Amino acid sequence: xxxxxxxxxxxxxxGWDRSTDVGDPLFQPFRVAKPFGLNHAPSPQQIAQxxxxxxxxxxxxxxxxxxxxxxxxxxLVIEQVSGQTFEQYVQxxxxxxxxxxxxxxxxxxLDDRRESEIWYSDPHKGRSVLNFNDEQAMPFAxxxxxxxxxxxxGGLIARARDVARFxxxxxxxx
Numbered sequence: 001x002x003x004x005x006x007x008x009x010x011x012x013x014x015g016w017d018r019s020t021d022v023g024d025p026l027f028q029p030f031r032v033a034k035p036f037g038l039n040h041a042p043s044p045q046q047i048a049q050x051x052x053x054x055x056x057x058x059x060x061x062x063x064x065x066x067x068x069x070x071x072x073x074x075x076l077v078i079e080q081v082s083g084q085t086f087e088q089y090v091q092x093x094x095x096x097x098x099x100x101x102x103x104x105x106x107x108x109x110l111d112d113r114r115e116s117e118i119w120y121s122d123p124h125k126g127r128s129v130l131n132f133n134d135e136q137a138m139p140f141a142x143x144x145x146x147x148x149x150x151x152x153x154g155g156l157i158a159r160a161r162d163v164a165r166f167x168x169x170x171x172x173x174x
Contacts, residue, residue, distance in 0.1 A: 015056030041129035041146035075152020
């Protein structure tokens with residue numbers, strides 16, 4: 001772990017391989033929550049604590065394997081260094097200079113959805129990550145997984161026009 005760098009995390013070379021039996025911790029709330037005795041989805045900090053207690057699947061920098069967990073760590077680093085939440089940092093330091101003001105953390109619960117956020121139509125259901133004691137199947141998009149855990153790897157919402165403005169400013173297409 002001491003050899004993992006920010007550059008490794010950015011380029012998916014940190015040492016985690018979600019195709020192994022360790023899997024992707026961001027989509028394994030029950031497994032990650034168990035050592036903490038939680039009855040709900042673990043926080044990003046708890047996911048990091050859990051994963052940092054597990055062995056790496058390869059030496060940092062030796063190969064490239066897409067890692068949601070690496071992005072989670074990057075988000076936690078941003079929070080630690082900036083003293084802001086990831087959402088606040090992205091709003092103020094990345095989006096505001098481009099005059100993009102409507103970007104926010106998505107929420108797992110349907111009732112917590114922002115007024116401007118679309119409604120997700122997903123036929124899949126799963127066990128609730130909001131309350132592990134609830135055995136009733138939940139719509140996957142609204143309680144079957146924790147979108148808050150995805151905060152730094154796709155957990156933000158924005159209007160299409162703002163995404164287009166961001167892409168234009170960063171010239172993603174070439």
